[in-house]
Amino acid sequence: MKNRREQDLRTSPSHIKDCEPLLYSIVNSLPSMIGYWDKDLHCHFANNAYTFWFDKHPKEIIGMTFKELAGEKIFTDNTPYIRKVLAGEAQHFEKTLKKANGKLGHIIGHYIPDFDAQGHVQGFSILANEVTDLKETEAQLKLAACVFENTLDGVLITDSNGLILSVNPAFIEITGYSEAEVLNQNPRILKSNRHDAAFYAAMWEDIKTKGQWKGKVWNRRKNGDLYLERMTISMVRNGDGEAIRYVSVFSDITALWHKDEYIKHLAFHDALTNLPNRTALIKTIDQKLENLYHDTYNFALMFLDLDGFKKVNDHYGHDIGDKLLQEIAKRLLSLVRQSDTIARVGGDEFIFILNNPKGKEEIKHVAQRIIDSLNQPIIIEEAHLQVGTSIGIALSPQHGHTSDMLIKNADTAMYTAKSRGENNLSFFSN
CATH class of the missing domain: 3.30.450.20 (PAS domain)
Structure with missing residues (x-):
């Protein structure tokens, strides 16, 4: 059938x-x-x-x-x-x-x-x-859209003329601009003016010749704050090899940069007083000694040791002692010229470098100003404190051709001054 x-x-x-x-x-x-x-x-x-x-x-x-x-x-x-x-x-x-x-x-x-x-x-x-094939493409587009919307990196897409076509939520979060405010705008609205024309010329040369540029750029948020970003700009071409889109992916590394700069700062500065530390001081002295052979450059290195600081620490405690050191650092900074250097090299030890003094009289005058300033009473949390200082002085190049030798000889001169009583100064004697 x-x-x-x-x-x-x-x-x-x-x-x-x-x-x-x-x-x-x-x-x-x-x-x-x-x-x-x-x-x-x-x-x-x-x-x-x-x-x-x-x-x-x-x-x-x-x-x-x-x-x-x-x-x-x-x-x-x-x-x-x-x-x-x-x-x-x-x-x-x-x-x-x-x-x-x-x-x-x-x-x-x-x-x-x-x-x-x-x-x-x-x-x-x-x-x-x-x-x-269409469904697979659709799935890929959905995945790409999901990544675009949820990635923590900012994404900016422009047309071939550099006008913004699309940005993702992370871009809005990082820059402070809404999508409506940037569409059809040029990314120059983010420009920080911290890079010169040569920087941008080199960037676009890489994009045109290599199809991509990677680097760090300073840009400016809507509120005017500067931020540092790690950025990749990629060129998107059509079948004929012509540029049709530019895609910029960037992350805000400002906090990381600040942290890195802070770590670098700590490597060369005293954590308590923020003055240059021994490492930074030696680097400064070595640079000056190099100049010495070229420019008949000279300087005086003053080694300062506080008189009476141990008594303050023992009586009032380390918190008050630390605040006292911070106040002393401020007083010393007020006496420093732009060409001079003040560093903390020990618990209550400081080194003052006086650049290009006219002679011993000027050095003695500056040293006496330091003694007079530090001998003035200091009030910290209602505690009336008073310390003095003994200063040993070594001259470059007479008293040493290396940083270690100059510091050692100034230290020796300081003990000579201290042996004469508080608030004294002494030049190193060969």
Whole structure:
């Protein structure tokens, strides 16, 4: 009985094979699955595209029921659409199917009802377009959009003329500008003016020749604050190699820069008084000694040791002692010229470098000003404190050609001054 029905379907005058050969050839060569099923769900036509999905020749499919071809699961999944199309409602849906080769494919399906002259549904046409590549591209775009929206790095995209097309939430967070404020603007609105024209020229030369630039840039937030960013700018080309987009990805490293600068600062400065430490002092002295051989440059190195500081520490405690040292550092700084240097090299020891003095009288005058200043009472948390200082002085180049020798000789002179009583000064004597 079934074989006779299949033969009737193949020879039916209504069968699409009876259409013009050209139309049949076109339909049969399309990559989309095109078929026709009657209201009893028997196939009247299937084009060649079905072969790739069901591994059956169209001639084998004609006469088969929908369930026989698709299998129990696909048939069950499609039953709601079949009922509606047989009720006269066109259907549109998306499905994932397994191809004959075992790979999954994504289709967009259309069920289109076929009405007779009386308006009754006598069957329906099927059009199923494979959109696997599009769905994969869509998934990739969704992933890219998710990354774009959620990355902690700022992202800025411009057209080939440098006008901003898109920014992500991190850009808004870092710069303080809203998306509406920057769209169609040039990124120069972020410019800090801390880089010269040569810097930007070199940047764009790299972008044009290498397609990318990486580096650090100072920019300015909407509120005027400067920030340092680590940035990558990439050129996006079209198929002809022409630049169509520029993508800038950047992270705000201002806090890291400040931390790094602070660590560098600590390496050369005393943590309590913020004065240069022994390392920085020796570096300064060595530089001056190098200049000495070129410019007949000379200086006086004064070694200061506080008189009475231990008593303050023992009586009032280290907190008061630390605050006293900070106040002494301020007083010493008030006596320093721009060309001079003051450093803390020990607990209560300081070194004062007087640049290019006119002679011993000027050195003695400055040393006495230091003694007089530090001998003035200091009030800290209602405690009235008073200390003095003993100063030993070594002259360059007379008293040494190295930093170690000059410091050692000034230290020796300081002990000589201290032996004479508080608030004294002494020059090193060979």
